[in-house]
Amino acid sequence: NAGVTQTPKFRILKIGQSMTLQCTQDMNHNYMYWYRQDPGMGLKLIYYSVGAGITDKGEVPNGYNVSRSTTEDFPLRLELAAPSQTSVYFCASSRGQGGDAFFGQGTRLTVV
Amino acid sequence: RKEVEQDPGPFNVPEGATVAFNCTYSNSASQSFFWYRQDCRKEPKLLMSVYSSGNEDGRFTAQLNRASQYISLLIRDSKLSDSATYLCVVNGNSGNTPLVFGKGTRLSVIA
Numbered sequence: 140n141a142g143v144t145q146t147p148k149f150r151i152l153k154i155g156q157s158m159t160l161q162c163t164q165d166m167n168h169n170y171m172y173w174y175r176q177d178p179g180m181g182l183k184l185i186y187y188s189v190g191a192g193i194t195d196k197g198e199v200p201n202g203y204n205v206s207r208s209t210t211e212d213f214p215l216r217l218e219l220a221a222p223s224q225t226s227v228y229f230c231a232s233s234r235g236q237g238g239d240a241f242f243g244q245g246t247r248l249t250v251v
Numbered sequence: 252r253k254e255v256e257q258d259p260g261p262f263n264v265p266e267g268a269t270v271a272f273n274c275t276y277s278n279s280a281s282q283s284f285f286w287y288r289q290d291c292r293k294e295p296k297l298l299m300s301v302y303s304s305g306n307e308d309g310r311f312t313a314q315l316n317r318a319s320q321y322i323s324l325l326i327r328d329s330k331l332s333d334s335a336t337y338l339c340v341v342n343g344n345s346g347n348t349p350l351v352f353g354k355g356t357r358l359s360v361i362a
Contacts, residue, residue: 181354239285242294
């Protein structure tokens with residue numbers, strides 16, 4: 140049982156480049172989330188989705204976009220990468236709003 | 252007041268000690284509460300849910316105080332392997348809003 144899978148695990152981007160962070164889950168969870176975690180800091184919610192076709196902004200959505208065309212996949216798109224987006228990105232999923240969340244292993248992104 | 256607040260620590264305790272963490276939350280309508288554990292450079296993982304009547308899982312005990320809006324985690328007989336950051340997690344304000352994470356409390360268990 141794979142759970143939540145994120146790719147890539149590591150990436151270095153140049154300022155102004157774009158990329159998509161992939162996230163897929165095989166638990167048939169409705170809720171999916173993207174968080175970022177800066178060194179020594181807590182998790183900040185970027186975007187979340189309560190089901191296919193539905194997405195909502197979290198605390199720090201600027202500079203990011205998401206889509207949710209299927210239950211399984213929730214990619215995060217970075218447009219025009221900036222050094223401030225250097226962080227560890229975690230994707231997570233949960234059965235419902237009150238359900239406990241399962242996390243992917245994270246993507247470590249550096250923008251130089 | 253922040254949605255979920257925790258003392259960042261670090262808490263440095265010897266092996267075998269008992270240590271307790273508290274967490275306060277601002278939304279009185281919150282219904283679901285959890286403690287997560289995050290090891291260095293790893294993803295957060297669920298440690299335990301927190302139920303109204305309190306619950307225990309081995310050396311770990313979680314308590315919820317709705318009146319004062321705080322939850323606690325007690326770790327007995329600390330092991331070196333308990334060294335990690337412990338995240339307090341509460342469900343969101345309304346409807347479909349997701350889980351809100353505290354910034355975490357760092358624990359170091361020392362031999």
